[in-house]
Amino acid sequence: MKTFQQLKAEIEEQVAASTVKPDQDVLDVFKYSISKGGAGYPQDNQIFTTWFYGAPDCGYVTDWCYFLVELARDESYSMEELCKMARFWFVQPSHFGEYCGLYKQYYFTKEIDKILDTLTREEFVQLLSAFRAYIANVNVWVFQYMPWGVGYAFMRKDGKYFEEALSLCN
Amino acid sequence: MLRFKMNWPQLGLAVRCESCGKNEAALKLLMENMPLQTVQGHEMVGGWMIRNRSIYMGKRFFDIPPQDMETESMKDAPVGRISLLFPQGNSTEMLIKYDECEDFRSYVPVANVVAEDLDTLKQVGKLQWKSATRTKEVVIVEFVVED
Numbered sequence: 001m002k003t004f005q006q007l008k009a010e011i012e013e014q015v016a017a018s019t020v021k022p023d024q025d026v027l028d029v030f031k032y033s034i035s036k037g038g039a040g041y042p043q044d045n046q047i048f049t050t051w052f053y054g055a056p057d058c059g060y061v062t063d064w065c066y067f068l069v070e071l072a073r074d075e076s077y078s079m080e081e082l083c084k085m086a087r088f089w090f091v092q093p094s095h096f097g098e099y100c101g102l103y104k105q106y107y108f109t110k111e112i113d114k115i116l117d118t119l120t121r122e123e124f125v126q127l128l129s130a131f132r133a134y135i136a137n138v139n140v141w142v143f144q145y146m147p148w149g150v151g152y153a154f155m156r157k158d159g160k161y162f163e164e165a166l167s168l169c170n
Numbered sequence: 171m172l173r174f175k176m177n178w179p180q181l182g183l184a185v186r187c188e189s190c191g192k193n194e195a196a197l198k199l200l201m202e203n204m205p206l207q208t209v210q211g212h213e214m215v216g217g218w219m220i221r222n223r224s225i226y227m228g229k230r231f232f233d234i235p236p237q238d239m240e241t242e243s244m245k246d247a248p249v250g251r252i253s254l255l256f257p258q259g260n261s262t263e264m265l266i267k268y269d270e271c272e273d274f275r276s277y278v279p280v281a282n283v284v285a286e287d288l289d290t291l292k293q294v295g296k297l298q299w300k301s302a303t304r305t306k307e308v309v310i311v312e313f314v315v316e317d
Contacts, residue, residue: 022308130260148302
């Protein structure tokens with residue numbers, strides 16, 4: 001089991017490594033369409049659904065960490081309650097992210113989980129803040145490689161569009 | 171007056187930024203973490219804004235409680251407004267409005283791009299939209315404090 005300092009340093013090292021250079025997991029899944037864990041394989045071997053579901057789950061982890069740190073400022077929440085909420089909130093989406101190929105973030109989640117009950121309130125804030133910074137970098141690269149241009153194939157429609165369509169049916 | 175610069179070396183473009191008079195303590199904390207680098211992104215639903223989804227504040231921990239910061243919507247903010255989203259601990263997101271926006275949610279305004287550089291900002295925004303939707307070129311932005 002790592003100490004708080006060791007784990008925080010390891011996460012911060014990964015933050016530094018992924019700030020202006022792509023995170024390897026994101027490169028594999030979102031740029032090269034590789035799904036090592038098998039997500040998407042049963043769906044006719046496509047990657048689109050893996051992107052669609054895997055990316056937002058990782059995004060949620062960033063926000064859950066933010067809210068957990070905010071709650072930690074409120075001393076009326078005990079450390080026991082904060083740890084329980086942390087486990088409820090971010091372990092599941094982080095695990096799903098792993099299934100979709102985002103391995104490093106789940107590795108950190110598991111390591112945090114191991115020492116969570118030993119943390120002081122300040123360590124809890126510091127560790128989740130560092131983890132949030134890493135997940136935020138993951139999100140940066142997900143947004144970078146997501147092929148947003150496909151959105152032009154799905155333009156918004158309004159009443160005028162459907163009125164014209166109906167007129168064609170008359 | 172608190173001033174900083176945003177440089178996009180690959181694009182050969184830069185804009186000067188200065189405090190907007192709101193949340194100066196937050197801007198000061200952000201600037202204590204400069205120089206900073208991150209990947210330049212673009213907003214995908216709220217309007218014409220460039221967006222930095224991960225600004226790492228490794229030197230100075232951001233510890234101002236959310237309730238102590240003034241907020242405004244990007245829809246109502248002037249073009250050139252620089253606002254933060256969820257600044258806390260080691261990281262924050264940043265949005266910079268360069269044209270019309272529909273996003274009516276609350277953000278933390280900290281600075282403005284100076285009026286003389288708004289055309290440059292718009293140019294960056296258009297290039298970044300092109301990158302996000304077509305070329306996928308990775309564009310790095312640098313934040314540097316100005317004297």
